[in-house]
């Protein structure tokens with residue numbers, strides 16, 4: 594690609610290059626762009642591959658961070674979600690690509706209520722969660738997942754346990770994600786873990802050899818197969834979400850809170866307040882869906898456009914909170930919309946603790962009790978078809 598070569602040669606300034614794909618909903622097709630990032634002044638530039646022309650002139654864009662730039666990740670540039678599909682040059686591959694991996698982590702049914710604690714440990718190890726979904730596996734799905742163990746004496750008990758209640762499957766990404774997550778988990782037997790790796794997750798939260806908190810892929814091949822099992826990229830849909838869709842309210846952990854690493858803390862606060870999280874999933878909401886979801890605020894709330902932009906600026910995590918009259922009681926846990934006001938009036942609420950301003954206020958929660966089911970359906974029935 595000559596244009597690309599010329600661009601590379603003329604730039605002496607440090608620059609990272611990627612080949613990216615953007616799904617254009619209006620034309621219903623995938624468009625390819627080269628994305629250039631200049632760390633010196635945090636600016637970006639985009640080049641339209643098909644039409645061979647500049648698409649976005651070099652522009653300052655401080656919402657993109659160098660640590661988000663690696664193949665396989667999805668980044669947001671001026672409200673467009675770009676999939677980073679290849680390194681654009683050897684320099685970028687060497688500098689940013691060397692050790693980035695993705696792996697599958699599963700939180701098993703024994704500790705599903707401790708998901709916040711587990712996420713805290715994941716974030717403190719510099720891994721990020723790029724996909725997450727709560728599912729309940731059928732016996733057959735669990736047996737397929739653990740097919741490598743089918744001749745082991747513990748196979749039946751293992752499959753029975755893993756299909757006995759909800760699990761949370763996650764894609765973790767980061768430097769040496771696979772070994773980092775397995776090291777965090779510790780030895781398979783929780784008793785052994787308490788002796789040999791007392792700081793490990795299994796030592797802290799595990800019960801025995803079978804109720805041992807989590808699963809982690811043990812090879813690149815396993816990670817690829819297991820990620821495909823829960824998050825299929827081609828055909829099929831993978832295991833279904835656990836949404837109940839009655840007596841519920843919708844909570845969205847907003848994208849800014851996710852990228853600030855607050856997910857674990859927020860989930861912990863929700864559990865500590867006694868709320869039941871009956872479904873959980875991360876979504877990459879596009880602009881059209883964000884507009885539709887926030888439709889009721891359009892023309893009513895001055896922040897509507899910024900709310901839309903916030904919701905589609907990266908992955909968010911959507912929860913179904915289940916219980917009687919839960920829309921009202923959960924709103925009280927969230928606190929007033931403006932975190933400044935929350936900090937004065939209700940300092941222990943989620944927005945007081947984790948919010949920044951009226952748009953970046955950590956969580957969305959359903960306003961009207963009668964909308965709880967509808968909002969939950971929007972994510973767990975319509976977007977997760």
Ligand code: CDP
Nearest residue numbers: 747751780781802803804805807808809811
């Ligand atoms: O999960 P990990 O890869 O660390 O261990 P594994 O040896 O691949 O075993 C898979 C799972 O089977 C473990 O996490 C345990 O839940 C279960 N297991 C068991 O119940 N009894 C054993 N003797 C070994 C494993």
Ligand code: MG
Nearest residue numbers: 808809810811
């Ligand atoms: Mg294993």
